[in-house]
Structures are given as structure tokens and as C-alpha cells.
Amino acid sequence: MDAVRIDLHTHSTVSDGTDSPAELMAAAAAAGLQVIALTDHDTTAGWQAAVEALPRGLTLVPGAEMSCVSGPPGQRIGVHLLGYLFDPAAEVLVAEQRRLRAQRRTRVRTMAERMAADGLPVDPDEVLGLLPEDSPAGRPHLAQALVRAGTVSTVDEAFARYLASGRGYYVPGADTPVETALEMITAAGGVTVLAHAFAHTRGPTLSEEAIAKLAALGLTGLEVDHPNHEPADRDRLRALARDLDLVVTGSSDYHGTNKTIALGADLTAPDCFEELVGQASGTQLVTG
Structure with a gap:
């Protein structure tokens, strides 16, 4: 067996x-x-x-x-x-x-807005609009947006360049x-x-x-x-x-x-x- x-x-x-x-x-x-x-x-x-x-x-x-x-x-x-x-x-x-789900969505929106302000092809409303209501948002959703736009080739590359702790667009959660x-x-x-x-x-x-x-x-x-x-x-x-x-x-x-x-x-x-x-x-x- x-x-x-x-x-x-x-x-x-x-x-x-x-x-x-x-x-x-x-x-x-x-x-x-x-x-x-x-x-x-x-x-x-x-x-x-x-x-x-x-x-x-x-x-x-x-x-x-x-x-x-x-x-x-x-x-x-x-x-x-x-x-x-x-x-x-x-x-x-x-x-x-x-509470955690709500703060995760707020965190992702903040990161997306900062990325968009710097000219990266990320639309905060689009990123969150693709998710089910009340679902937890996360950095992989931002990474997926960058992959779809052709800015990076993979989710891992998006994290390494933009989203990992210590990178410019990282925001800590509550x-x-x-x-x-x-x-x-x-x-x-x-x-x-x-x-x-x-x-x-x-x-x-x-x-x-x-x-x-x-x-x-x-x-x-x-x-x-x-x-x-x-x-x-x-x-x-x-x-x-x-x-x-x-x-x-x-x-x-x-x-x-x-x-x-x-x-x-x-x-x-x-x-x-x-x-x-x-x-x-x-x-x-x-x-x-």
C-alpha cells in the first residue's frame, strides 16, 4: 500500500x-x-x-x-x-x-496607489475589483497586475523588484x-x-x-x-x-x-x- x-x-x-x-x-x-x-x-x-x-x-x-x-x-x-x-x-x-481582511485590502490599495503615482501600470480599483467582495487582498495580486502589464515576467520577479519587505512599495500590515x-x-x-x-x-x-x-x-x-x-x-x-x-x-x-x-x-x-x-x-x- x-x-x-x-x-x-x-x-x-x-x-x-x-x-x-x-x-x-x-x-x-x-x-x-x-x-x-x-x-x-x-x-x-x-x-x-x-x-x-x-x-x-x-x-x-x-x-x-x-x-x-x-x-x-x-x-x-x-x-x-x-x-x-x-x-x-x-x-x-x-x-x-x-478586521484582518479589511486591513489587507487597505494595505494593498495603499501600495497600488504608490506604484501608480510612480508610473507603474497598476490600477488600485482594477486590482481590488477583480477580487471577491470581502476577500483578503495580498501582494501577489499586485504582482499579478505587473505580470499582466508586462512589467515583470513572474510573480517572483515582482516581489524581488517591488513588493518584498524592504522594497520601495512595501507597506507593513496591522x-x-x-x-x-x-x-x-x-x-x-x-x-x-x-x-x-x-x-x-x-x-x-x-x-x-x-x-x-x-x-x-x-x-x-x-x-x-x-x-x-x-x-x-x-x-x-x-x-x-x-x-x-x-x-x-x-x-x-x-x-x-x-x-x-x-x-x-x-x-x-x-x-x-x-x-x-x-x-x-x-x-x-x-x-x-
């Missing part, structure tokens, strides 16, 4: 991916996955469409990736926290996700303190995994000491195997997870054509998956 293939971090058009939730489920089955988590940024809006499109034999882990920060003002580091199997109707969490997000997801019956914790190419990352503090607050796991983690970083994270008694996960962080990473590029071991979901109580896995 083939090993169970489990990918716990993917995005759809509900946030900044290029596959609809239904297309994503079909692509997961075609990629030979048996388990896939849908973790759009700051929203659960794609859950129902994904459930309705589940191919036979594919299991969906409902989730979301929350936009967070860590550290004091002036020294804050962007952090992404994956939440799985939480109650999507939990009022406090729903309100915070709504994100949730990671400790608060962790508390909200846990209170909603969910489990939490720190995403791409040592992805140094994305910008500053948390220290091992900071991760240990999150573990003491109830963090469930660490995303160890991720396309942006070098082998040495994976080894460090795996050892840290062992020392802190955290669940080890692996994921592709799939965004469709916005990134070159394929579904299943990194995977979660079945025993780790069972340990993770065994601690959740907010909602259920769904199998087609």
Missing part, C-alpha cells in the same frame, strides 16, 4: 492562490494526495466550496493562515500562524479575521499579535502550527526562544518541512519541535501559478497528522 500523502498548507482564489477551492481539490487528487488542508489567509470562505467538490477518497482539513506579528513596536516580525479544525463561527475569531491569534484559535477548538518559521529569505524570523514561549502558551506544532526551509533549518526546527514536544508538519504552501511550488512538495507524516488532529475539537475532517 502506498504511503498516505498529506499536505497541510495550501491557498485558493479565496485569498492569494490561483485555483478555485474546487479546482484545488481536483488538483490535490491528481497530485496523489489523500489529505489536503485549505488554509487561505484570514478567511474560511472557501471551506464549503471545497467540501462540495471533494473527490472520493480525499480528506479535507479545514483551516486558515492568520496574519500575525511578534515583538514590541519598532521591532516587530511578521509571523504566519496556521489554524486547523477550529469552529468557523467562533465570534471573536470571526471578528478578527474580518496584523494580530501571534499570542492573541493562538489564544483565539485554541479557544475555538482548533490547533495551531507556526508556518515556515525559519524561511529566512522572506525576512526576519522568530528566535528559538520566542518559539519556546509560544509553545508554553499552547502552540501545537511547527511546520518543519517547507519549500523555503534549507536542510540545516529543517534539522534545527525538528530538534526544537522534539525539545518542546511540538508536532512536526510538512507542507507545500501551494499558491497555484503564483509560485512554482507543486502540491505535495513537502508532506506531513501520517502519525504526526493523527497527533495534530487528535487535539482539535472545533470542527471535523471531511472525506469525499
Whole structure:
């Protein structure tokens, strides 16, 4: 019998991916996955469409990736926290996700206006008008606009030249303190995994000491195997997870054509998956 293939971090058009939730489920089955988590940024809006499109034999882990920060003002580091199997109707969490989506749209509009003022072919109204109402906007949407205009060849080039942290058009977000997000997801019956914790190419990352503090607050796991983690970083994270008694996960962080990473590029071991979901109580896995 083939090993169970489990990918716990993917995005759809509900946030900044290029596959609809239904297309994503079909692509997961075609990629030979048996388990896939849908973790759009700051929203659960794609859950129902994904459930309705589940191919036979594919299991969906409902989730979301929350936009967070860590550290004091002036020294804050962007952090992404994956939440799985939480109650999507939990009022406090729903309100915070709504706030995050609104500020993400404001942030993208500000960046787009600055780019347009400098003569780049980006129309703020067009960028946001292409997105579903109340969906979270992100820098990949600006990158796509630059690709469509022929200013850059790829989304990666757009980030490198214009949109990455430290570039001229980058605007920081008003994100949730990671400790608060962790508390909200846990209170909603969910489990939490720190995403791409040592992805140094994305910008500053948390220290091992900071991760240990999150573990003491109830963090469930660490995303160890991720396309942006070098082998040495994976080894460090795996050892840290062992020392802190955290669940080890692996994921592709799939965004469709916005990134070159394929579904299943990194995977979660079945025993780790069972340990993770065994601690959740907010909602259920769904199998087609």
C-alpha cells in the first residue's frame, strides 16, 4: 500500500492562490494526495466550496493562515500562524479575521496607489475589483497586475523588484499579535502550527526562544518541512519541535501559478497528522 500523502498548507482564489477551492481539490487528487488542508489567509470562505467538490477518497482539513506579528513596536516580525479544525463561527475569531481582511485590502490599495503615482501600470480599483467582495487582498495580486502589464515576467520577479519587505512599495500590515491569534484559535477548538518559521529569505524570523514561549502558551506544532526551509533549518526546527514536544508538519504552501511550488512538495507524516488532529475539537475532517 502506498504511503498516505498529506499536505497541510495550501491557498485558493479565496485569498492569494490561483485555483478555485474546487479546482484545488481536483488538483490535490491528481497530485496523489489523500489529505489536503485549505488554509487561505484570514478567511474560511472557501471551506464549503471545497467540501462540495471533494473527490472520493480525499480528506479535507479545514483551516486558515492568520496574519500575525511578534515583538514590541519598532521591532516587530511578521509571523504566519496556521489554524486547523477550529469552529468557523467562533465570534471573536470571526471578528478578527474580518478586521484582518479589511486591513489587507487597505494595505494593498495603499501600495497600488504608490506604484501608480510612480508610473507603474497598476490600477488600485482594477486590482481590488477583480477580487471577491470581502476577500483578503495580498501582494501577489499586485504582482499579478505587473505580470499582466508586462512589467515583470513572474510573480517572483515582482516581489524581488517591488513588493518584498524592504522594497520601495512595501507597506507593513496591522496584523494580530501571534499570542492573541493562538489564544483565539485554541479557544475555538482548533490547533495551531507556526508556518515556515525559519524561511529566512522572506525576512526576519522568530528566535528559538520566542518559539519556546509560544509553545508554553499552547502552540501545537511547527511546520518543519517547507519549500523555503534549507536542510540545516529543517534539522534545527525538528530538534526544537522534539525539545518542546511540538508536532512536526510538512507542507507545500501551494499558491497555484503564483509560485512554482507543486502540491505535495513537502508532506506531513501520517502519525504526526493523527497527533495534530487528535487535539482539535472545533470542527471535523471531511472525506469525499
